[in-house]
Every structure is written in C-alpha cells, then in structure tokens.
Amino acid sequence: MDRPQHDPVLLDRVVALLRPALDRDGAVLVDATLGLGGHTEAVLASCSLARVVGIDRDPRALDLARERLAPHGDRFAGVHAVYDEIPDVLADLGLDAVDGVLFDLGVSSMQLDVADRGFAYAVDAPLDMRMDGGPDDHRPTAADVLNTYSAAELTRVLRDYGEEKFARKIAAAVVRRREQEPFTTSARLVELLYDEIPAPARRTGGHPAKRTFQALRMEVNDELAVLRRAVPAAIDAISVGGRVVVESYHSLEDRLVKQAFTAATRSEVPPDLPFVPEGSEPALRLVTRGAEKADAAETAANPRAASVRLRAVERVRPRPDARTDSRTGAAS
Numbered sequence: 001m002d003r004p005q006h007d008p009v010l011l012d013r014v015v016a017l018l019r020p021a022l023d024r025d026g027a028v029l030v031d032a033t034l035g036l037g038g039h040t041e042a043v044l045a046s047c048s049l050a051r052v053v054g055i056d057r058d059p060r061a062l063d064l065a066r067e068r069l070a071p072h073g074d075r076f077a078g079v080h081a082v083y084d085e086i087p088d089v090l091a092d093l094g095l096d097a098v099d100g101v102l103f104d105l106g107v108s109s110m111q112l113d114v115a116d117r118g119f120a121y122a123v124d125a126p127l128d129m130r131m132d133g134g135p136d137d138h139r140p141t142a143a144d145v146l147n148t149y150s151a152a153e154l155t156r157v158l159r160d161y162g163e164e165k166f167a168r169k170i171a172a173a174v175v176r177r178r179e180q181e182p183f184t185t186s187a188r189l190v191e192l193l194y195d196e197i198p199a200p201a202r203r204t205g206g207h208p209a210k211r212t213f214q215a216l217r218m219e220v221n222d223e224l225a226v227l228r229r230a231v232p233a234a235i236d237a238i239s240v241g242g243r244v245v246v247e248s249y250h251s252l253e254d255r256l257v258k259q260a261f262t263a264a265t266r267s268e269v270p271p272d273l274p275f276v277p278e279g280s281e282p283a284l285r286l287v288t289r290g291a292e293k294a295d296a297a298e299t300a301a302n303p304r305a306a307s308v309r310l311r312a313v314e315r316v317r318p319r320p321d322a323r324t325d326s327r328t329g330a331a332s
Helices: 011-022 038-046 059-075 083-092 109-113 142-148 151-162 167-180 186-196 210-220 223-237 251-265 296-301
Strands: 028-031 051-056 076-080 098-104 238-248 284-286 309-315
Touching: 011 028, 011 038, 011 098, 011 238, 011 309, 028 038, 028 083, 038 051, 038 059, 038 098, 051 059, 051 083, 059 076, 083 098, 083 223, 098 223, 142 151, 142 167, 142 210, 151 167, 151 210, 167 186, 186 210, 210 223, 223 238, 223 251, 238 251, 251 284, 251 309
Parallel strands: 028 051, 028 098, 051 076, 098 238
Antiparallel strands: 238 309, 284 309
C-alpha cells in the first residue's frame, strides 16, 4: 500500500496562531486530531520549547504519525483516544493544564486515501467508515446504518449531516433496494445516488455522493456529539495565555465551535452597565475575527481547503479551579 499523503490546511496560519501560546519552556500542545501529524510536525519545528500530545482514534494513523515524528524524540507523545477524552488523557499524563489545543475536524486524508476504509466514493470498498475500525470496535458501520435505519431516520441523517436536498428521495430508494439485497460496498450506494439525484443537480456542487458519504461518516462516528463535549473540555484545559484553535469543514461543526467560543468570551455583566467591574471580565477572548478561510491559491492547490473555517480563542483570566503553575508561579 502506498503511504497516505496529507496536505495540512492553513498550516502557516495555524502555527502562527499557536506560537504565542507555546513560546515558553515546557509548553504543551494537544493536537486533538493528530492524523498523519502534519500540523504537529510544523509546530515542533517552529516552536522549539514546546512538546505535543497527539490524540487520534485511528490506530493506523497513530502508528504512521509516531514514525513520522520519531526524530523529535520525547517532545512528542501519541495517545489512542477520541478527542472528547481530553480530560482523561491529561489526567493520565499528570497534566493540570496545557498551553494549546488544536482541532482539525472531519475525515483525514489518510482515511480518504486508503481504499479499504470505505470513506471514499471513488473506489468500491466495504461500507465501514468507523474512524477506529479495529477488531475491538463493535460500533455500527455505515452499512449497518443503511440497512437498519428507517426511511425517516435516514432522511434526518442525510439532511442534517450531509445538507442533501434529495435526502427523502435517497432514503426511500435505499429502503427499497435493501429489501432486494443489503448494502455492503460503496459502489452500489454510488450507483443508487447517480440514479436518484437529478442530472442537473449532479452537474453542480461536486461529486453527487459527497454529501451522503459525509453524512454517513458523521453518523457512524457520532462526530457532532463528540465535538459538543470536546470544545468546552479544551477551553477548560488551557492555562492563561493558552489558545484553542479549530478548523471546521461543515456548517454544523462551525456553528458548534462558534457557539462555544461565544459563550466562553461573553461577559456576564448586564449590557446596560456603563463599565465592567474588575474580576467580571470574560475569561477568554476571541483571537480570530469571525471565521477565517483559505485563500484562492491554497484552495486551488488543495481542494480540501475550500470549506475550511478557522477560529481561535485565548484564555486571559485563570480558571476558577486553577492551581499555581510550578513553572511560572502563576495561576494556570
């Protein structure tokens, strides 16, 4: 098998956003979606005082990242976990707080490029789509979703997660065809989508299977629920000066991130009060103005950058339960 390739999106901008938080001895970044380690490699090269804890739920990605990052020695540690388990990962490592958390959401290039994972619609493969997918992973696969969900449940998944305008039509066709033969591989699903999506719609908006495959992947891996837990956990984990940086590729993901960041940076003082009393300032501040996007040059070179939305926040006041940081003498 060829080694999977990955072009990290907005790499220079991500490193620039993280660098101020990591520019001190002993600084720690959690790369919560390690993948093949492209972002982590750039951070380790640019931020010489920092070390990185890389989290990934995919054992194969973790092995490849460890191999890639081995030259950095003990400045990198890889952990097999889901990114909403950040508090447990830090507790296991004896860390009370960290200086940065990075999320690069969605499916990784490795998962798309390795045919037998079932994430890609360009080749025929088993409809798995579990991001872990190991022998001990007994969660339902994409085939299970197609073969067991009702038409109404399938419609919800395709509409909400895939933003598929023909969700009801596709769901009805899936239910009809599975009665003849269960869905097991991607080619048969792609064939159905070509049949059910009208020709004019197939000529715009990319591959006609893109939205359905995205929706199935998000359902199989419970991605929105995981993200809903993970972003507040990341915010709670950072010390003063620490930053959380998130790259989203789906409107629902970006909405969850925006809501969490807005809540964390909002003052609790009544809006008609003429001043903010000392100690009542928000604990975090927005670093990015709205959501940043990739420019035309990067999108042309890397089509996966087209839908990215980048947001970042920084902690400016201690956490209520902060302990004294033995490295600096300040509250973390």
